[in-house]
Amino acid sequence: MTTSSNGTFDRTPLIAGNWKMNMDHVQGITLLQKLAWTLDDARHDFSRVEVAVFPPFTDLRGVQTLVHGDDLKVHYGAQDLSEFDSGAYTGDISGAFLSKLGCAYALVGHSERRTIHRETDEVLNAKTKAAYRHGLVPVLCVGEGLDVRQAGQHVEHTLAQLRADVDGLTAEQAATLVVAYEPVWAIGTGEVAGPEDAQEMCAAIRAELATIFGLEAAAAARLLYGGSVKAANAAAILGQPDVDGVLVGGASLDPAEFASIVRFESHAGA
Numbered sequence: 001m002t003t004s005s006n007g008t009f010d011r012t013p014l015i016a017g018n019w020k021m022n023m024d025h026v027q028g029i030t031l032l033q034k035l036a037w038t039l040d041d042a043r044h045d046f047s048r049v050e051v052a053v054f055p056p057f058t059d060l061r062g063v064q065t066l067v068h069g070d071d072l073k074v075h076y077g078a079q080d081l082s083e084f085d086s087g088a089y090t091g092d093i094s095g096a097f098l099s100k101l102g103c104a105y106a107l108v109g110h111s112e113r114r115t116i117h118r119e120t121d122e123v124l125n126a127k128t129k130a131a132y133r134h135g136l137v138p139v140l141c142v143g144e145g146l147d148v149r150q151a152g153q154h155v156e157h158t159l160a161q162l163r164a165d166v167d168g169l170t171a172e173q174a175a176t177l178v179v180a181y182e183p184v185w186a187i188g189t190g191e192v193a194g195p196e197d198a199q200e201m202c203a204a205i206r207a208e209l210a211t212i213f214g215l216e217a218a219a220a221a222r223l224l225y226g227g228s229v230k231a232a233n234a235a236a237i238l239g240q241p242d243v244d245g246v247l248v249g250g251a252s253l254d255p256a257e258f259a260s261i262v263r264f265e266s267h268a269g270a
C-alpha cells in the first residue's frame, strides 16, 4: 500500500486462490507451476496485482520449495491456524509453523470453518490475534447466509462478525488486515453477488473499520469479495472503489481461469 500524490491510498489488488480440500501435494505443485508459467508468459507485474494461493497444509512445504527454488513472486498462506501457539492440541497447526514455512497469510473464519467446524467469533478473534503474533496477515472472512440476506439484515450481521473478530487489535495491525466479504449463498453455487452488492458491503466494512481504528487504518486495509468469482465477472467486481481483491475458490483450481482473473485489468470493460 502506498500513498498517492493526492493523499489517497493506493491499495495493491490481491487476487487470492483458496484451493480448499483439493490438490494433494503433487497436484498442488503442478497447479502452481502451470499458474506461474501462464503469468510469466503474460509478463504479469506482481507489484501491480498481488497473487496468493491457499493450499492445504500438506502442500505448503512443496509450495515453499517451488516458490523459493524458482523465485516465484506468488505469495502463499494457510487455510486456517490454531488460536494456540504450541502444546497438546492434536490436529491443530500453529501460526509459528506456518510462519517458518514462509506463509504470508492465513485465512481466518472462512464460512466453511464457521459452519462445519462451528468456529465462533470468540475463537476467530483469538485466531486473528494468533496470526499477528506470528507475523502472518489474517484474511478474515465474514458474510451472511441466504436467510439473513433475505431478511435484509446482511450489513448488520456481517459488521457484527467483523467487530467481534477484530476486537482488541491495534490500529497498526488493522492497517495491514485483509477482510474477505463472502456471502455464503454465493459460495460454490454459481450465484454471484452483483458488483454493487460487493461495493455496498465493502464500503460498510471500511466505514466500520474507520469507526474502530481510525480513517488511516481503514483506508489502508484491503477488502476482498468472494463467491463464484470467475474471469467473466472479476473485472466488474474489482472495478468497485472499495473492493481491493477477490478470494476465489473453484476457479482457482484452473490455472488458465485463475490467471485470467489475475489479469482482470486486461479485460476490464470487455
Ligand SMILES: O=C[C@H](O)COP(=O)(O)O
Residues within 6 Å of the ligand: 018, 110, 182, 186, 187, 188, 189, 190, 226, 227, 228, 229, 247, 248, 249, 250, 251
Ligand atoms: O474461499 C473462497 C470462497 O469460498 C469462494 O468459493 P467459490 O469461488 O468456489 O464460490
